[in-house]
Amino acid sequence: MTSFLLLNLKTGISLIETSNQSLALEGSSNTLSLENLPSGLLSAFQELDGSGKTSTQLSKIVRRFDGFQGIPTLYFYLAKLSRLGAIEYTLQADNTPIARLSVTSLTPPFEFQEVKVETYYVLSRFAFCRSDRGQTVLETPLSAARVSFFSWHGGAIVAELSQPKTVLELADRVPQLDEGTARHFLSLLLSAGAIVPTTAEVAQPADATEDLAVWEFHDLLFHTRSREGRQESTIGDPREFSRPVKPLPVVKPETFSEYIELCRPDIDQLKASDISLTQALETRRSIREHGDEPITVTQLGEFLYRVARLRSTFIREGNECSSRPYPSSAASYELELYPVINACQGIPSGLYHYCPQTHRLGKVRDRDRQVEELLVDAGRTNECRGKVPQILIVLAARYVRVARTYQGIAYAGILKDVGILYQTMYLVATSMNLAPCALGFGNSDRFSRAAGTDYYAETSVGEFMLGSR
Ligand SMILES: Cc1cc2nc3c(=O)[nH]c(=O)nc-3n(C[C@H](O)[C@H](O)[C@H](O)COP(=O)(O)O)c2cc1C
Incomplete structure (x- = not known):
């Protein structure tokens, strides 16, 4: 199984060319303009509007036109776009998307997190799976990000994560899941707040703070869903x-x-x-x-x-x-x-x-x-x-x-x-x-x-x- 993490702009968001060599974010309540971009960076960011590219592919485009000095600027702006919730991360294995992380609201700022290979992770007591408009999604009231599953792997991984697992153990337990795919998958879940670090023995680790420990799952979900902030639209249609x-x-x-x-x-x-x-x-x-x-x-x-x-x-x-x-x-x-x-x-x-x-x-x-x-x-x-x-x-x-x-x-x-x-x-x-x-x-x-x-x-x-x- 060869897997990649593809980056692309969230549906409804685009980077439009405002003047020569400049781009501006459109479709988001946040503003961001990328000015005087050398041609490599300009092409790399324009690629984000399409079906997605890995960060390595984007760096190659920049390197080809702008040389190595364009790379730090690429990662600087990618991080900025990611924090603004403008980027979706799609895990693709053998040319098929199996999961996607997207941010549903722009508050609080989003942070993409990579898992550590030696660390144990377990499903958060706040995580839940449901069907939304024909997709199975894993969400939590702790964040404004959600992971959509497009294959059976999601269900199998979530079931395994009721008990602490490392990347390697997960890859061992789930058929056809190699270490690289397991690592990417867990990074999506960690970034969405759906898994938490733990030790091999502790299936339900203590919450991060005393203030969080007193919240019941249903109360926190009700609170976050009936207040503005961590969701696209509060009132609904x-x-x-x-x-x-x-x-x-x-x-x-x-x-x-x-x-x-x-x-x-x-x-x-x-x-x-x-x-x-x-x-x-x-x-x-x-x-x-x-x-x-x-x-x-x-x-x-x-x-x-x-x-x-x-x-x-x-x-x-x-x-x-x-x-x-x-x-x-x-x-x-x-x-x-x-x-x-x-x-x-x-x-x-x-x-x-x-x-x-x-x-x-x-x-x-x-x-x-x-x-x-x-x-x-x-x-x-x-x-x-x-x-x-x-x-x-x-x-x-x-x-x-x-x-x-x-x-x-x-x-x-x-x-x-x-x-x-x-x-x-x-x-x-x-x-x-x-x-x-x-x-x-x-x-x-x-x-x-x-x-x-x-x-x-x-x-x-x-x-x-x-x-x-
Ligand atoms: C939303 C709400 C729920 C309450 N639930 C109960 C209850 O289940 N049993 C009860 O004996 N008193 C209940 N009370 C009364 C409170 O215990 C009472 O208001 C509080 O002790 C303050 O006392 P006071 O109303 O005499 O000022 C409730 C009051 C409110 C506003």
């Missing part, structure tokens, strides 16, 4: 959904057979008589134990009206939006409130859905084993162990409402909306002298079963306990 997705109406249709009408407080009167914002902020506490007299249907009605009623609807950029007392990303108001009633004067125990446009509760189901499980789960999560709340309000997100606008950051937006709704609930409950407490987690599968929602269409993302003091 809804046109890239794998199938057409219809918009959802601004309010979930009311399809229940039984309703409980709720009372509406007089907002103008509350504006005059309510405690001040500072008073609410300063006296707000998480109260996890409820009074002997359960909360009433009147109080629940006032609470829901002040927190989450629909004030108006409007169209923005073709999307149906609404206005409610709390803010919401892109005015999408994807969060649905499901009161699970354990004890409330005037409402039979069971699971309900709050209808924000008509200000009433639609009955989802009577109290049964599935409702009981939601309440028991809340009791377990309550720091006052086992105390089941009078009311548990489950927040569920109609995912499409956000994803059609903010595809790549939909879930991050939803969690921010949950935080906002939690605080609105805390403040209203405080002003009403009720007992509020947010909960950190709940069982989304149980909720979907109980509420009869599709897990992917409308999934629970937050839980809040409410009761009398």
Whole structure:
């Protein structure tokens, strides 16, 4: 197997001739101009626009026209282009590409790294493989680079790297892989941050720093993918959904057979008589134990009206939006409130859905084993162990409402909306002298079963306990 590492400009990036003997980078948010290039360097860089050349081939071109003195300039600019993420590295074996390293974003600066032959390497706990637009790619949230696999070698190498290996050991283990190809392959993986140096005995070495050690793989991936920096596009493009997705109406249709009408407080009167914002902020506490007299249907009605009623609807950029007392990303108001009633004067125990446009509760189901499980789960999560709340309000997100606008950051937006709704609930409950407490987690599968929602269409993302003091 003869293998080479070919260098070429990333798709979408080119070096265009600006004036005589000068080139400028185009298609990248970074600027770089290479001025007054002797003819050898000019031809070498123009070769990067094609199907790729090895660095040795590029040096030969430079040497032929400019002599040896052109070589340092060639490597200086190659390193610069590489740091800017403008260069792709394709590993070609027996004239067939088997893997390619490309940089998906320009921050942080990219550094190509060669592996050391005597060092052991193992797959990073942050590395993951997935299929993306017909290619198998190996990525990690630690870097903005990824390796695409074009042959079975990638799968075999990744499987072997679950245990520490040197270049030679890897070449020994994977059929048809010689030392040179193994070395190039590992250099691609190391440059992408997908493997880490280790010793022969340690399959999961300690992370590079204490700060990194505390991150779970899924949290770091979620963070990097929902923030700008280590990826091409944060928001994404809804046109890239794998199938057409219809918009959802601004309010979930009311399809229940039984309703409980709720009372509406007089907002103008509350504006005059309510405690001040500072008073609410300063006296707000998480109260996890409820009074002997359960909360009433009147109080629940006032609470829901002040927190989450629909004030108006409007169209923005073709999307149906609404206005409610709390803010919401892109005015999408994807969060649905499901009161699970354990004890409330005037409402039979069971699971309900709050209808924000008509200000009433639609009955989802009577109290049964599935409702009981939601309440028991809340009791377990309550720091006052086992105390089941009078009311548990489950927040569920109609995912499409956000994803059609903010595809790549939909879930991050939803969690921010949950935080906002939690605080609105805390403040209203405080002003009403009720007992509020947010909960950190709940069982989304149980909720979907109980509420009869599709897990992917409308999934629970937050839980809040409410009761009398
Ligand atoms: C996002 C979030 C999740 C929480 N999760 C829980 C929980 O699972 N169980 C619980 O008893 N309290 C929970 N709490 C309440 C916090 O423990 C409480 O806010 C914190 O101790 C500060 O006390 P204070 O709210 O009385 O000021 C949560 C609060 C927030 C904002």
